[in-house]
Amino acid sequence: MGGSAFNFLLASSFPRLPPPVYHALKARLTPVLRQFYVHVAVPAEAPEKTDHGDLDFVVFCPRNSSAPHSVNVPHELIKAALGATHCILEEGNRTSNFAIVVDRGAWGHLGCTEQEEKNRQSAGEHDIYCQVDVHVCADKNEWERVVYFHSYGDLGMIQGLVASNVGLVLGVNGLKFPHPPHPTLILCQDFTIISKFFGWSNERRNSGFDNRQQIFEWVSESRFFDPKCFQTSGEGIRKVKVQRTMYSDFVAWAKQRLAEGGLTSVDMAEVKRRRERVREEALIEFGRQDEVEAYVKEFEGRKKLKSSFNGTVVNAWTHSKGNWRKVKTIMTIKERKD
Incomplete structure (x- = not known):
């Protein structure tokens, strides 16, 4: 579901996240998003993964929404709550991307000081970020499917x-x-x-x-x-x-x-x-055999009719000699009778 979406920033500004950093970010932001959405989940990570490109949240059902038919919490609220500096926003059941600055020394207590410094050197004078994606679902069924399929x-x-x-x-x-x-x-x-x-x-x-x-x-x-x-x-x-x-x-x-x-x-x-x-x-x-057979039968019938009842055939039958207006009139009358 991920990969850096912020092509206006340096690719080196989005380092791969060591597992301790990734899991700490997930633990910190999950309750934040639960303040805004009833259903919040992160698809289960692949086992034996040595690092992560971004953090994916799948959410559904805004809490206390002022717009009854909206599936989105206002983006500015989510951006502020996540502490994002940059964002790429999508309305409806789509994925929005948020870039969160990594404060200097933030990885130290997680035992990842060396990785952080190495990433800062790669980014030069620029900040480094964590990318957080929030995929908003339209209903509970979609939420369950997305979580399942991306786990x-x-x-x-x-x-x-x-x-x-x-x-x-x-x-x-x-x-x-x-x-x-x-x-x-x-x-x-x-x-x-x-x-x-x-x-x-x-x-x-x-x-x-x-x-x-x-x-x-x-x-x-x-x-x-x-x-x-x-x-x-x-x-x-x-x-x-x-x-x-x-x-x-x-x-x-x-x-x-x-x-x-x-x-x-x-x-x-x-x-x-x-x-x-x-x-x-x-x-x-799944109980669809009769439906498919009926559809195919109807399709083949229309196909057969079209091959035996078309402009060229009617023109020959009626000796219209290329008077296509006359041919069209005859075909229209026939179709109405049928």
Whole structure:
């Protein structure tokens, strides 16, 4: 969710935050934001992380809002409460960025004096800052989804990769059924239900992970994870930035599982058959099969009608000899009768 948004300031002014600094900042600012929002959370951090780029808060439901339909607390109040010097503000259910100056010597009591001084040398005469992002959600369901999907680093994206391998889309808005050229369907937005469908234990996830290995093993417990069929690129699988090291490590881990098991990748025909089986199962599981079949039937009917009843065909039938106004009149009358 992060990365420095303040491109008008030096990149060196936003140092990576050592874990003690990050956790102290989170402990200090969480109660501050809870004065303004009913629901405040920081997505669970990726295990074994040696530093942090910024601090991400996900919030919902302003307290004592003077604007009943607004999801935002007035930005000037949040800026003042956080003690931010610079900010990039967004209205509605969006993310606003705040830059908070690090006072000289502030990292000393956390045992990070050396890191602070090194960062100040890199910034030269300029201040150094902590970046704090506040993502405002429109409702409780969105708040829960955002917190879930962005917890444990790249885990949500890794889960999305497993979904892509079986022809589905899993993201911060839930589980979707892509069906081009038809509209994409949202199958479910409750990650507890989605996890059960994939075969992921909610209890295990909620208990937390101590390292990446535990996360990778949890992901592989899905009944839809098969090293033989696992793909990391191709149709329906989006490219991921190289900075996503946890994602990259999972891809390497999955390939290693294939090699260690003495397995060989299956042919693409089998991959496609498996994908269609899972897609059909998903429609049945979430009660959307009849809807999709009815839509496709109607779509094909319109397509067939269009191929047999169009301007060119009507022109030939009626011997209109290119009188397109006459052709249009005939087609309009026919459509009204139908």
